[in-house]
Amino acid sequence: MTTSPESSGGVTQSHKPACPTAEMGRWPASWEQEMQSTVNYLWHTDDLLGQGATASVYKARNKKSGELVAVKVFNTASYLRPREVQVREFEVLRKLNHQNIIKLFAVEETGGSRQKVLVMEYCSSGSLLSVLESPENAFGLPEDEFLVVLRCVVAGMNHLRENGIVHRDIKPGNIMRLVGEEGQSIYKLTDFGAARELDDDEKFVSVYGTEEYLHPDMYERAVLHKPQQKAFGVAVDLWSIGVTLYHAATGSLPFVPFGGPRRNKEIMYRITTEKPAGAIAGTQRLENGPLEWSYTLPITCQLSMGLQSQLVPILANILEVEQAKCWGFDQFFAETSDILQRVVVHVFSLPQAVVHHVYIHAHNTIAIFLEAVYKQTNVAPQHQEYLFEGHLCVLEPSVSAQHIAHTTASSPLTLFSMVSETPKGLAFRDPALDIPKFVPKVDLQSDYNTAKGVLGAGYQALRLAQALLTGQELMLRGLHWFVNVAGVPEIQELKRAAELRSKLRTLAEVLSRCSHNITETKMTLSNLSSELMKNRDQVHADRSIQQIQCCLDKMYLIYKQFKKSRMRPGLGYNEEQIHKLDKVNFSHLAKRLLQVFQEERVQKYQASLVTHGKRMRVVHETRNHLRLVGCSVAACNTEAQGAQESLSKILDWLSHQLLQDRTKGAQASPPTTAPYPSPALKDLVLHMQELCKEMKVLASDLQDNNRVIEGLSRVPSAPDI
Template sequence: MQSTVNYLWHTDDLLGQGATASVYKARNKKSGELVAVKVFNTASYLRPREVQVREFEVLRKLNHQNIVKLFAVEETGGSRQKVLVMEYCSSGSLLSVLESPENAFGLPEEEFLVVLRCVVAGMNHLRENGIVHRDIKPGNIMRLMGEEGQSIYKLTDFGAARELDDDEKFVSVYGTEEYLHPDMYERAVLRKPQQKAFGVTVDLWSIGVTLYHAATGSLPFIPFGGPRRNKEIMYRITTEKPAGAIAGTQRRENGPLEWSYTLPITCQLSMGLQSQLVPILANILEAEQAKCWGFDQFFAETSDILQRVVVHVFSLSQAVQHHVYIHAHNTIAIFLEAVYQQTNVAPQHQEYLFEGHLCVLEPSLSAQHITHTTASSPLTLFSMASETPKGLAFRDPALDIPKFVPKVDLQADYNSAKGMLGAGYQARQLAQALLEGQELMLRGLHWLVEVLQTTCRRTLEVTRTALLFLSSSLGTERFASTAGRPEIQELSGPAELRSKLRTLAEVLSRCSQSVTETHMSLRNLSSELVKNRDQVHEDRSIQKIQCCLDKMYLIYKQFKKSRMRPETLGGGQPVLQALGWEATCPRAWLQRGADPQAG
């Protein structure tokens, strides 16, 4: 146990550890309130005095809901080590969220927007106070749950922070290498002598890497063998990146560098959000500081995203749900154009249904007139043109199943279990999207058929009324009075008029018969659609996948637990025997010749 005057903690309750300090979960001695204490080690006191006190001064200056609060600065009783008493974030860090297999391919859109909003707000507060963080990364963005169950993210670890105006420069090097600006990487990691000075835009680079990581589940720049094994190639990727590219990969040793200008297909963000986000990433992941956006433009563009409202649009021809991001002050014409960009259905060919009724969107009106939509209650789009639709694009989750190494190895097996579980979650997410798309498509078709049936009934009413009028006119006194009207005088006589009316009656009769047959066909189609919707509701695919995932998670959890305490078990097969689940682990499936897919 260790303590200060007001706080108490146990060294087993370690939350994180760095080069100069360790962070523990602690309690207030009087109230029992949970806090986080940052205890500085001996190495920290070897730094210059102004560097030692910089973190205290920075935190005292800051006060924002998206920055971890500083409660007090105290000292331990014996060694008189400095202790920062800070707000405790019970849900770990953004890194721990991304490390979860469920987020192996990035955060869901709703959670990503929460991260974006919190990081932008926290960074804006830093810039308002003239502070550069210099170590932005997912591990330094803490998470806690709000009173209503929503995530709140907060910037932490200001050990490298310092006061710096927009036009000032610094020369000292801090940060974590995967998130480090290339100029800083060159000196800090490659140890190359250079006299470059760094400005506040180094934080923007780190934010860009962090946002890409949050959106995709992986780093944007990956040399063959990984960022920490192939540092020279890592530097090449970041400095040779073409304008507009947001990621670079080397897939084989000494292979070419491959650039990406879009987020990967496995990303869970909608195309509507991706189209807004990618230009921001391209302009803050810019190695040349002169070409990189400044914070003013970054804040303007990210705020533009966060101020938009989402209109959910389900395209019947594609069976795909779209998120259209627009401003409330935009016109509906702008909305229709945005829909065109995502669906390739031109504005003049767009027709909409909402909750079973035709929805007429007047282009000149404000977008505020668009009805409120949700993912389960979107605008249903159908096209009046005969274009070839492009359906849901996805990557087969089976391609992301990891290869099993030929020998028993705890770390390798842990990685395999985690990779398998990540692919499983991706399969569930894809199955959910397909099932929801099927439900929305059947519901939308049912509505469309009902609208067509209503049109048929109205057409029949008009046709029958016209036929009654014609039949009553032919062979009655009304015919004689009609024949005397000026507009009929051009006809040669009553006989020709009677012939024309009979022809018209025959055409209307045939039309009535055709509409009646169409109406009957639509009734039958409507019944079939209802049956298909019932079948969708009875589908148990998601439940079956979830059952499999629950079992896979137990295996992964056991590997994770064993990996954390490898010294308690020997290597090789005794590890599996000691865990007591030889018959359930993925390796045992393969050793026994079983088919893993059969489970």
């Protein structure tokens, strides 16, 4: 049983720097007494990577090749355990071979004390815990990095289960990180000191693990020391995985009593055992206060709602205290694999002014994608219209989702809704609410913790500022595209339709309505397009992100000094004065950072959101006008076709009458009186023929304009009137 998240047998980073000369393979004479070795490996005791109850882990080198490795050296306490327990870790590691599990290279002994030494793969980037303890990740990992952690942990655990191994001490400190050749993170499970072979239907009674990540049944016996006869199965690893994934997603533990898990163990046990079904976190904010439950991840989490909707049900079902109700590994692997096999489509919703991550399978149809968008945006599939990189993107529901364009966060599909609504914008928590205050006295540990908290809130402000600026740019860019794709240059075609009204008096009034406000519409859209371009230039010229980053850089230097100072027993007078000045400067920088965030980013973003809403209403009104014009032109076309048919019938009848007159005149003697004056009839026929030709031209023009209007209605289409 370990006593803190950092103090397991797993490999965690030490604050002590390695000796520079040791890095080059040479050690000062004064260090010789601190050196330890086996037949093939050499290390210095200052190169401590991690320490647990039964062993310590050091960075070591191969004596011949100089290759860096990690050596796990077992202490005297470890030899008090039964021999079968002592050799269990060796046997487990020899059985495993997977890219997401630390590799075992050799088992050797030290020269003098003949202590057992495990020679293992060295991970230079520390553990997942050290990643989460970085101020930059105070509110959890970015979505891409979290998915890497999920993929690696699931793959590593799947290999354990295939080999019938239960780990029994899963936590961020036992998940090591290294950087691959292409710069990608690779996470590996380590510290198999508590691991043992166990099939799905087997149980065990011994207790291992770390308090915060321990299954409540094991916590009750190991931490509260209450007698109970429960046996434990492989599901205990699932609970630890759930706590670990929550920690990675949010930067915090899911179950936190007032004063912390280590100070209030009884309440910690209550939170985990009284948790309602579906809840994934529990907190006690006040001393002796009520327990508060959460069924969602906090708003400060960096994961998209699309990923959260997939992840939260998994957390709810593996953070289940009753082992009978908890998922088994088969279902856990099935559900997590389902997430990892999905592709993400980035969608920027113009009605909401928010970027969404839509997770779908490549084999899904676009109809399923449209429904997924509906769940996140509340825009019904029949009202969804898309642009991509300034072009109309027609999504046929029956087609495979593989045909959707490749998107990124900066190059998403742009969603337009046929239903007008007021944009709500990005929801976020003000970072100022999460900034702690320095205590007046010099307290090196407290000052370090405070600086870390302030810096974490500063990084959160930077991320939010970048998201707000990106959202502002996508608002302007998307609406600018829409205005241009909606056909401003084709407005001249509508003028042609209006000019045709004089060719047929019976359609003059209808065609007059078609031309109503055309000039005004063109001017409105043209002005809006120019205004959008001007605003985009202003957004590009914004310097708030650089100002926030500058403050963060200066704060980080002070934070590093505080981190270094906390390891010292005390400060001299001059150093203490400098420390006090650093605290003042740190607070001023934090205040300046928040001022820039609020005044330069939040206020400008909120103002742009209001303007965006007004512009969206203008575009909706313009679309309605275009649809009305389209309906009117279609009606004109129908009437023109009817008039043309009527004229043709009249012309046929007149031609027949004229032919009959000529026939009668040829057969009879010259009449004294003709029933119809032939010259007048000929003139009428000629006039009707000219009118018929004019009607054909008019009908053709109306059909052309009808096609133009139909095109305008489709790019994008307007709501039904």
